[in-house]
Amino acid sequence: MGRWTKCYSDGSQYVGTDKDVSQKRASWRKSRQDSIVCVDLEHDNIRLHMTGFGEYWQSDSYVSTPYNQILTHRQIMRHITEGDLFYQIKRTENTCSVNIAQFFFDPGHELIPIEWIGKWIVLEYDVQKKHINHFIRDDKY
Amino acid sequence: MSVNVIYSITNGGTALSSTLDHGSSPNGDTTTAQVIYLRHDGVNEITAAALYIQQLTSTYSGSATAAADISEILSWGDASTSAGFGGVQFNLNATGSFPAAAWPTYDDKDPTGGSTCRTGVGDSSGNAITVPTTTGATAAGTIQTGSTPNVRFQMRAEVPSAEDTVGIRQFDLALSYTYTS
Numbered sequence: 001m002g003r004w005t006k007c008y009s010d011g012s013q014y015v016g017t018d019k020d021v022s023q024k025r026a027s028w029r030k031s032r033q034d035s036i037v038c039v040d041l042e043h044d045n046i047r048l049h050m051t052g053f054g055e056y057w058q059s060d061s062y063v064s065t066p067y068n069q070i071l072t073h074r075q076i077m078r079h080i081t082e083g084d085l086f087y088q089i090k091r092t093e094n095t096c097s098v099n100i101a102q103f104f105f106d107p108g109h110e111l112i113p114i115e116w117i118g119k120w121i122v123l124e125y126d127v128q129k130k131h132i133n134h135f136i137r138d139d140k141y
Numbered sequence: 142m143s144v145n146v147i148y149s150i151t152n153g154g155t156a157l158s159s160t161l162d163h164g165s166s167p168n169g170d171t172t173t174a175q176v177i178y179l180r181h182d183g184v185n186e187i188t189a190a191a192l193y194i195q196q197l198t199s200t201y202s203g204s205a206t207a208a209a210d211i212s213e214i215l216s217w218g219d220a221s222t223s224a225g226f227g228g229v230q231f232n233l234n235a236t237g238s239f240p241a242a243a244w245p246t247y248d249d250k251d252p253t254g255g256s257t258c259r260t261g262v263g264d265s266s267g268n269a270i271t272v273p274t275t276t277g278a279t280a281a282g283t284i285q286t287g288s289t290p291n292v293r294f295q296m297r298a299e300v301p302s303a304e305d306t307v308g309i310r311q312f313d314l315a316l317s318y319t320y321t322s
Contacts, residue, residue: 021143021322024184028322059321061189063266064146065313066157067199071142072266072317141189141319 002043052100144183153289169302191269204308218259227299
């Protein structure tokens with residue numbers, strides 16, 4: 001089981017646990033979308049983390065047959081805009097974090113390639129294979 | 142799960158929960174096309190919905206093995222001769238009343254509105270066939286909410302004219318999709 005967390009610029013948070021989402025007591029879409037400064041996704045002992053003011057999205061991917069359904073991937077993603085200048089990706093065995101910087105440059109950050117502008121940077125946990133991917137995608141899921 | 146997909150053979154009908162028998166067919170012919178309806182219980186649409194077939198994951202009761210069956214079925218779609226051609230086929234043009242022209246043939250394995258499952262096409266989640274708007278989907282890969290969204294397609298199996306082994310073949314029909322709460 002897991003949860004996602006939206007962190008806002010005013011210091012508040014909105015948490016969607018898997019239980020609350022499945023019972024329709026929490027919703028990514030219906031919760032506040034503006035002023036997000038970071039998003040976390042936790043699943044078992046895996047943590048995906050994205051920081052930097054911007055537009056975010058969260059989704060889960062499934063495979064369904066008529067008699068079975070499995071969760072295959074969990075994603076968080078951030079839209080990259082012209083105002084984004086630098087990025088940094090840090091990985092450990094169980095975590096992956098992406099920071100998008102707009103106004104400053106920290107050592108270790110790299111310049112965002114111009115071809116990323118308008119696309120989405122995705123952090124994805126493959127639930128079945130138990131590994132973390134990050135990639136650029138044209139659209140959010 | 143925050144969303145569950147439901148397969149049925151009528152719009153909004155009883156959920157399929159076990160093997161669906163497509164019947165039998167002689168060599169060089171097809172099984173009767175079966176309409177499959179898709180819906181889900183999410184409060185929002187599902188996206189990136191795409192169809193494929195895979196090795197049977199439930200208890201196998203065919204004539205060989207689950208692995209042999211999916212391999213054979215995909216090889217029928219791969220066939221480089223008309224006598225060897227067959228396999229699992231989709232007609233995805235529901236809004237056009239499932240025209241005959243949307244069924245694949247050896248000469249056109251992917252006609253407009255139809256597809257043959259074969260290596261690289263509908264053989265895995267990575268090669269899944271996006272559910273098009275002609276199925277009743279609101280956008281490509283998007284299945285709307287509701288108990289009767291009327292998203293449907295037909296599927297059938299074609300037995301190659303050159304097939305020499307009589308028996309029961311089994312496989313899974315699968316749908317990959319994404320959901321945001």
